[in-house]
Amino acid sequence: MMLSLTEAMSYVSDKLQVEELSHKLQHEKLLLLNEITRSFLERVPFNNIRTLSIPVEQRRKPSQEEIKMDGLSTHGGTCYTQNTFMHFLLKALGYTVHFVASQVMSPNDHVINVVQNVEKEGDRFLVEVGCGYPTFQAIPLDFKDESAIYRFSFNTFKFVRMDDDVIVCMHRHKGLQPEVHPNTKVQDDGWRKFYEFNLTPRDIGYFSQRMDHSYTVQGATPFLVSLRVIMFPGGKAACIKNATLLIEGDDNGLHPVSLNGIDEIKAAILKHYPQMEESKIDAALITLKSVLEEK
Numbered sequence: 001m002m003l004s005l006t007e008a009m010s011y012v013s014d015k016l017q018v019e020e021l022s023h024k025l026q027h028e029k030l031l032l033l034n035e036i037t038r039s040f041l042e043r044v045p046f047n048n049i050r051t052l053s054i055p056v057e058q059r060r061k062p063s064q065e066e067i068k069m070d071g072l073s074t075h076g077g078t079c080y081t082q083n084t085f086m087h088f089l090l091k092a093l094g095y096t097v098h099f100v101a102s103q104v105m106s107p108n109d110h111v112i113n114v115v116q117n118v119e120k121e122g123d124r125f126l127v128e129v130g131c132g133y134p135t136f137q138a139i140p141l142d143f144k145d146e147s148a149i150y151r152f153s154f155n156t157f158k159f160v161r162m163d164d165d166v167i168v169c170m171h172r173h174k175g176l177q178p179e180v181h182p183n184t185k186v187q188d189d190g191w192r193k194f195y196e197f198n199l200t201p202r203d204i205g206y207f208s209q210r211m212d213h214s215y216t217v218q219g220a221t222p223f224l225v226s227l228r229v230i231m232f233p234g235g236k237a238a239c240i241k242n243a244t245l246l247i248e249g250d251d252n253g254l255h256p257v258s259l260n261g262i263d264e265i266k267a268a269i270l271k272h273y274p275q276m277e278e279s280k281i282d283a284a285l286i287t288l289k290s291v292l293e294e295k
Helices: 005-015 021-027 029-043 049-053 064-072 079-092 204-216 262-272 278-294
Strands: 096-103 110-116 124-127 150-152 155-161 166-171 192-202 228-231 238-241 244-248 254-258
Touching: 005 021, 005 064, 005 079, 021 029, 029 079, 029 124, 029 228, 049 278, 064 079, 079 096, 079 110, 079 124, 079 204, 096 204, 110 192, 192 204, 228 262, 238 262, 262 278
Parallel strands: none
Antiparallel strands: 096 110, 096 192, 110 124, 150 155, 155 166, 166 192, 228 238, 238 244, 244 254
16 A cells, blocks of 8 residues: 555645644654644544454455555554554655554554654654554653553553563553453553564564454454444544443543444444444444344
8 A cells, every 4th residue: 555645645634634744744753743643543433343344254354455545534444454554654754664563462463653763863653543542642662661651541551671672561541451362460550461562673464464364263353243433532532332332531431321222323433433434334233233132
């Protein structure tokens, strides 16, 4: 997938509503990177509606053109779509960016980006827009042992360096608990491992086999059998998890509202994520209805 500079500039200005783009590209690249990251999370939902809308026997990882289409339309997707689109968006804008491999449940099951040479030669920043736990800014990776503690929306997190190449993301937050490896333990101080990543640069082809698995093998991820949609308008979470709507309050907690039946779920999706394509919502809800009836 390629984005032209014209497409990238138009997207950031019009869809992400970032102002003074040309000036920031020349003189304030870190500020711009942070604004793009936050605005994307505020406007492009992490969701698995496309996946659920496809019959099981026809499922596959999205093509590069589908990723481009879902990014430009702000329909969004899961980690592979979100972070792949962000990669090529930043690349088109002139950032030095590379994919790195991450592990949530199993090796290489999560794709994220590292951006280099933003403020000075050799600096590195994590850009993560591909999960439901928000990272509203580019995270500097020049810390020695542990990063600062970040608090965004309901999520509190930090990073711990294991060695020169491996970094672990630790979470401590209100509400949704991340779906992680079942052997992951909560530490006495409340922190738990969410994912780890290796700073070795990878190309998109490195993830092909694992992503094929994630989109086709039942049980590989919860996103094949469970509806997930989350976005952060104004920095506050609006999340749908199956038949529950979770709205972030002023206390940064997630407050649940039960949705009674498919019609209420559809209405909630259209209300909170109006850019979503109704035909795909309908197809996804057929799958969800069958899953919920089996429980």
